[in-house]
Amino acid sequence: MTIEINLLPWREEQRARRSKRFYVALGLAAVLGLGGGYGMTWHYEQSTSAQQQRNSLIQTQSRQLDSAIREISELEAIREQMLEQVRIFTELQVGRTQTVHVMRDLTASLVDGVHYVQLNRQGAALRLAGSAENNRQVSDQLRALAAAATFTEPVLSEVEAEGGGERRRFSLGMNQQMPQAGLEGDEESPLVEEES
Known part of the structure; x- marks a missing residue:
């Protein structure tokens, strides 16, 4: 007696299971790919945003430094003007008695x-x-x-x-x-x- 085993339904089921596993794996790979792509995009967007914030902060600080440098330059110019005025006032203060000194020394040095x-x-x-x-x-x-x-x-x-x-x-x-x-x-x- 020969036993005839029909493996066709078993193979069909196995093929359906493999096909199902393949589609599930494909779906998981697609979900992982999309998730990974979205994660990378989000990471790059966050990095770009952080860099833009740093750039903006640097530009703001640079503008403030430029403003401070201009202010310092103006203050130095004012300081130079004030020093020049002080020098002129000092010369005038010292020189205002010079005529008196000249006359005093001329008369004091006059020989008989x-x-x-x-x-x-x-x-x-x-x-x-x-x-x-x-x-x-x-x-x-x-x-x-x-x-x-x-x-x-x-x-x-x-x-x-x-x-x-x-x-x-x-x-x-x-x-x-x-x-x-x-x-x-x-x-x-x-x-x-x-x-x-």
């Missing part, structure tokens, strides 16, 4: 027998013309002016006899020395107060 005839001042340069009874008095006058703190070393430009006698007419040039700001002694302060 010497008379000043003319005084010209142009900036710090002084030109002085005078007359003396003899050459020795002219030399003494030059030494006295050189010893004064207000003047530089005087330079004698001419000496000539006046009226055929021993009397001498002379002219000389020198520069006025400006004292350094803040270095004037306490003796100068009464002059400043008197002029105010």
Whole structure:
């Protein structure tokens, strides 16, 4: 006796199961692929968004720094203007008593027998013309002016006899020395107060 086994329905069922598993696996792969694609897209969008926020923050900070730099530049320009004004005020404050110093030192250094005839001042340069009874008095006058703190070393430009006698007419040039700001002694302060 021969047993005949019909495997056709079993194979059909197996093929249906395999087909079902294949479609399930295909569906799972599609779901995983779509999910992975969506996840990657979301990740890149989040990364792009975060980078854009960082870029925006950097641009904002850069604009603030540019504004601060402009403000600092303006403040430095104002500072330079103020320093220039302070320098000018200091020069004026120091220089306002210079005429008094010049006259004081001219009279204090005047040697007996010497008379000043003319005084010209142009900036710090002084030109002085005078007359003396003899050459020795002219030399003494030059030494006295050189010893004064207000003047530089005087330079004698001419000496000539006046009226055929021993009397001498002379002219000389020198520069006025400006004292350094803040270095004037306490003796100068009464002059400043008197002029105010």
